[in-house]
Amino acid sequence: MSETTTILEPISMPDFVETPYISDVTVRATGYLEAGFPLHFRGVSGTGKTTIAMHVASKIGRPVILIHGDEEFSTSDLVGSEQGYSIRRLRDNFIHTVLKTEENMRKQWVDNRLTVACKHGLTLIYDEFTRSRPEANNALLSVLQEKMLDLPVSRNGDGNYLKVDPNFRAIFTSNPEEYAGVYRSQDALRDRMVTIDLDNFDRETEIQITAAKSGLPAEDAARIVDIVRGLRESDVYEFSPTIRGCNMIAKSAVVRKASIRKDDAVFRQICFDILSSETSRIGNRSNQERVKEVIAGLIDRYC
Numbered sequence: 383m384s385e386t387t388t389i390l391e392p393i394s395m396p397d398f399v400e401t402p403y404i405s406d407v408t409v410r411a412t413g414y415l416e417a418g419f420p421l422h423f424r425g426v427s428g429t430g431k432t433t434i435a436m437h438v439a440s441k442i443g444r445p446v447i448l449i450h451g452d453e454e455f456s457t458s459d460l461v462g463s464e465q466g467y468s469i470r471r472l473r474d475n476f477i478h479t480v481l482k483t484e485e486n487m488r489k490q491w492v493d494n495r496l497t498v499a500c501k502h503g504l505t506l507i508y509d510e511f512t513r514s515r516p517e518a519n520n521a522l523l524s525v526l527q528e529k530m531l532d533l534p535v536s537r538n539g540d541g542n543y544l545k546v547d548p549n550f551r552a553i554f555t556s557n558p559e560e561y562a563g564v565y566r567s568q569d570a571l572r573d574r575m576v577t578i579d580l581d582n583f584d585r586e587t588e589i590q591i592t593a594a595k596s597g598l599p600a601e602d603a604a605r606i607v608d609i610v611r612g613l614r615e616s617d618v619y620e621f622s623p624t625i626r627g628c629n630m631i632a633k634s635a636v637v638r639k640a641s642i643r644k645d646d647a648v649f650r651q652i653c654f655d656i657l658s659s660e661t662s663r664i665g666n667r668s669n670q671e672r673v674k675e676v677i678a679g680l681i682d683r684y685c
Contacts, residue, residue, distance in 0.1 A: 389504065390446040397594045398437060401587040407578060411438045411553075414576045420526050420552040422572070425580035428624025431555040432509050434580070439505045442551055447499045447506050451513030453563065457521050460496040461533060496521060500531045503549030512556040512564045519571060526552065526574040585611060588625050596632035602642040605684050606631050609653060612680040618672050619661035630656045644685040653677050 400408070411421050415438070423431040439446050449460070499506040511519060524530050531544040554575060559566050583591065585607060593603035610623045610631075631652055634640075640648040657677055658670040 389498075390448060395433070395436075398433070399587065399590040399594050400437075401584075401590055403584050403587050404434070404437075407434060407580070408438055408441065411578060412441050415442060415551050415553070420554065420575045422554040422556065422575040422577040423580055424556050424558075424577050426582075426622065426624070427557055427561070428626040429580040429582060430625065431580055432507075435507050435509070435553045435555055439507060439551075439553060442505050444503065444505045444549055444551065447495045447504050449495050449506065449508045449511075451508065451510040453513060453515060455514040455518040457518055459494060460518065461494055461521050461531070496525070497531060497533070497544065499552075500525060500544055500546045500550050503547030505551045505553065508552065508554045510556060510564075511554045512559070512567050514565070516565055516568050516571075519568065522552075523568075523570055523574070525550075526571070582614065582622070583625055588628055591625055592628040592632050595629045596636050598632050598636065598642070603628075603632060605642050606635075608684040609677065609680045610657065612684070613657060613661065613673070613676055616676050618669075618676050620669055621661050623657055623661050627657055627660045630660075642685060644681050649685075650678070650681055653681060 411423075411434075414421055421435075421438070423435055425431055436446070452459075496506065498504065521532060524532050525546055529546040529550075531546060533542055533544055556567065557564055582588075588607045588611070589600060589604045592598065592607055593600050596603065598606075606628050610625075610628050613619065613623050634652045634656065635642060635649055638648050638652070640646050640652060642649055644650070654674050654677055658673045661673055662669045
């Protein structure tokens with residue numbers, strides 16, 4: 383295996399919350415993967431795509447390779463490339479003007495993460511794959527359909543194709559295409575996946591997650607969740623508040639020893655700071671003020 387490839391143990395986080403909603407998604411996802419189909423979790427930021435992907439991978443039980451989509455990716459960043467060129471300069475201690483240069487051109491093929499996963503039957507999680515340029519993901523087409531990885535001719539003389547191990551599984555995540563920095567996915571690639579759309583969690587799931595992540599009592603977590611959900615339903619925001627906002631408020635309140643009460647000035651300020659920044663573009667002061675007015679009313683209502 384490539385020395386630069388990090389392989390992860392598929393272990394769910396200790397504070398992972400599995401509610402009926404999460405269980406349903408997990409059962410559906412593992413069923414498609416066991417049938418041999420690649421899986422794609424699609425949804426807005428903050429809907430738990432990556433966390434659920436890791437949880438599903440833990441159910442498979444195979445080691446995991448994680449890739450984060452990147453605009454600078456090329457095919458070699460997924461498949462591999464030739465490496466090994468080195469240069470060394472030596473300065474003569476007796477004649478300081480003499481500089482000797484030694485160059486060593488020794489090419490050696492180094493497998494990258496997609497190749498390693500295909501060869502050894504690992505679970506590949508390609509997080510936010512649409513942040514990579516479409517052409518960089520072309521190598522995935524034959525992997526997902528024909529179960530063959532097309533490789534450069536120069537790869538150690540081992541041939542042009544690698545047969546994908548039967549245990550190989552692929553899980554993809556993506557944000558909506560209207561997000562900044564996101565490319566439109568290739569139809570041919572999307573057609574090879576089973577897509578599960580993830581929305582914001584139901585209220586009970588959000589309460590359990592917020593309580594588990596922060597250590598707050600369920601009743602306090604419920605107050606925070608109701609504030610965030612109320613803001614989500616108000617439509618005054620530019621970006622919908624998510625479970626991340628709940629977790630950030632709850633953890634910050636614990637650290638600052640704030641009470642989840644409407645008369646606690648620290649708690650109110652935490653809500654203003656976190657939710658106005660999460661839901662508004664940077665510098666849009668007018669929208670932030672509208673959001674704060676709604677938050678104030680929600681705090682008074684639920685706390």
